[in-house]
Amino acid sequence: MTRFYFFGRLFLLALCLCAPRQAAAGKPNVVMIVVDDMGWTGLSSYGSDLHETPHIDRLASAGVRFTNAYAAAPVCSPTRASIMTGKSPARLHITVWHESAGEPPAWMRQKLVPPTTEKNLSQDDFTLAEALRAEGYLTAHIGKWHLGDAANYPENHGFDVNVGGTFWGCPATFFYPYRGPFGGQKEMRYVPGLSQGKKGEYLTDRLTDEALAIIDRAGEQPFYLNLWYYTVHTPIEGPPDLVDYYRRKIKKRTDNAQNKRLDHDNANYAAMHHRLDENIGRLLARLQERGIAENTIVLLTSDNGGYVNDYKGRQVTSNAPLRSGKGSLYEGGVRVPLIVKWPGKTVAGGVCQEPVITTDFYPTICRMAGVAGDAQYNKQIEGQDITPLLLNPAAALDREALYFHYPHYYPTTAPVSAVRAGDWKLLEYHEGRRVELYNLADDLGEQHNLAETRPKEKRRLVHLLHDWRAEVGAQMPSVNSAARK
């Protein structure tokens, strides 16, 4: 009996070890590219008047380009959490970036005190990587993680490989050895897993090298690759030859435009986009060379809008025609590029205007990969499968509204929640419950507040927003009794 039991267990174990790889046979590879802080107009295919991004633009021509795609939050960690879990940042209680989570830091305690939020992705969530790995995928995370302390690095959330992912939101420098003092506190930062580089080596190039190594290593096994670049976040440092190129280009264009200010006029920032684009070109070329391009789904997006504040005394970017940028729930803070190529399925050159959000990626990627996920966990997922839009960009989703909740301060905002339903967008600022209402079809720049003149729409959206906040258990800020009146 004992021997039977032992061999029975051994047989079952062998079956388990073999099963995932067999189940994975023929499954598509998935590359999920997240660019950090890239604004809605950061790519030439999305209207940049300076940045040259021909490789990404070609990817857009081969797939579907979304014009109303949203990051689930206006800052890094919460959006990344939404991608990995399929849940809204408000439900996760991950609404601010890792370093500012937990007890709100002093600079955030103003008229209101933000809630105490989660610093780490929960082990209770069954991440997208865990869902894919359970069905035989090789799962690799390359680049910025920003979703927890060392016990919550990618290795503990479903990834076989982690190169460069830590709790930090950016490197000290984009040049090898990528380490040094960072910020006012001179905190010593580094990017792990990137030894044996050469002087002058650039982080975006190196992360792509690491991604290509994974692709080569995967062999016959399907892979899920989180390629989460640190670029184009601060420090704003481009490769010197490209910075020179853009300085010349800006000068020439400014002269021609008789000193009219361009929307994009930061040479270092432009160079970062350019180099990112060259690296996406390398990645796509490698997929072609290995004969797997037609079996590899590629998604490219950003985790929040462009950073409109200063870096070393000069403004980083503008998201015009959108209002504001990173940190804000105006469109400039949350509307981002999204390109999806699903070989043999997406309509080449398709443009989709339906609003979608990063929370949708989990169910969408599972559907494209033919991965079932965990039945119990799937019931908790708030994102929607957007594959109908990939098959037909003119299709519509059955969804009433998209919601956002940022109960924190940032140089661009005070604590705020927002809802977008159709063309209507409502923001509720928690200081004094100030409400703003915009019609995005007529007023993309959110310049004309209709809260007083359209009371019916205002009431409807306020109700939607309040019901949603209650449903997801959104954490609210409280009045700061220590604040001066």
Ligand SMILES: [Ca+2]
């Ligand atoms: Ca970011």
